[in-house]
Amino acid sequence: MAFSLATDRLVLDDLTHDDLPNLQRIARDPDFLKYVLVWLDTDEQIAGFLRNAIDEAGSEDRVDYILAARTKDTHEFAGLTFIEIDRQHRTTAEIGIVLLPEFCRDGYGTEILQEYIRFGFGTLGMHRVFGKCDALNTASVRLMERCGLVYEGSIREHVWLRDHWRSTNYYGMLAAEYSRPDS
Numbered sequence: 001m002a003f004s005l006a007t008d009r010l011v012l013d014d015l016t017h018d019d020l021p022n023l024q025r026i027a028r029d030p031d032f033l034k035y036v037l038v039w040l041d042t043d044e045q046i047a048g049f050l051r052n053a054i055d056e057a058g059s060e061d062r063v064d065y066i067l068a069a070r071t072k073d074t075h076e077f078a079g080l081t082f083i084e085i086d087r088q089h090r091t092t093a094e095i096g097i098v099l100l101p102e103f104c105r106d107g108y109g110t111e112i113l114q115e116y117i118r119f120g121f122g123t124l125g126m127h128r129v130f131g132k133c134d135a136l137n138t139a140s141v142r143l144m145e146r147c148g149l150v151y152e153g154s155i156r157e158h159v160w161l162r163d164h165w166r167s168t169n170y171y172g173m174l175a176a177e178y179s180r181p182d183s
């Protein structure tokens with residue numbers, strides 16, 4: 001059965017084979033190339049990523065929700081998002097969001113992250129959710145802080161990402177923090 005989540009202005013739903021051009025746009029976006037630690041440099045890699053996401057969506061033991069963000073009114077593709085449960089321990093999930101440039105800085109990231117936090121704790125019953133980003137990625141840092149994720153630390157310059165040594169910042173939230181009335 002098709003899976004979907006909803007925010008005020010977006011639907012988050014399973015990728016289909018028709019999303020190949022959308023993923024190609026995301027993978028060639030300068031911000032993606034600068035900040036995202038995923039290698040989707042060739043059309044083969046992008047097609048393989050899409051195949052894996054579609055296979056995982058059909059799995060009975062689903063741990064990866066790699067979902068397209070689409071506008072509710074026109075169904076336009078806005079970005080690629082995911083929440084991925086740690087396969088081994090099943091108590092932590094990572095959230096990630098990459099929007100196309102024309103959808104950035106308009107509150108969509110906030111809507112998506114808030115919905116994934118709700119889904120992660122409420123539906124999936126996670127103990128901790130987290131996000132990680134390039135330390136230079138101000139938008140991502142601001143987004144996670146704004147949604148209440150707490151800075152947990154940084155792994156300094158652990159990988160060469162195309163044109164710089166990438167340091168990765170971690171931001172997390174625990175279930176007890178999510179349910180606390182003042183959170």
Ligand SMILES: CC(C)(COP(=O)(O)OP(=O)(O)OC[C@H]1O[C@@H](n2cnc3c(N)ncnc32)[C@H](O)[C@@H]1OP(=O)(O)O)[C@@H](O)C(=O)NCCC(=O)NCCS
Binds near residue numbers: 035
């Ligand atoms: C990072 C990203 C998901 C944020 O989503 P968004 O919809 O643009 O963010 P929002 O509009 O909800 O704003 C969230 C916060 O980020 C800030 N922000 C957004 N874009 C920013 C930018 N380019 N520079 C500085 N701050 C920015 C907003 O001002 C807001 O902070 P505030 O509460 O202090 O005002 C989105 O910008 C994006 O996809 N960027 C390109 C790819 C990327 O870097 N993805 C993350 C990989 S880890």
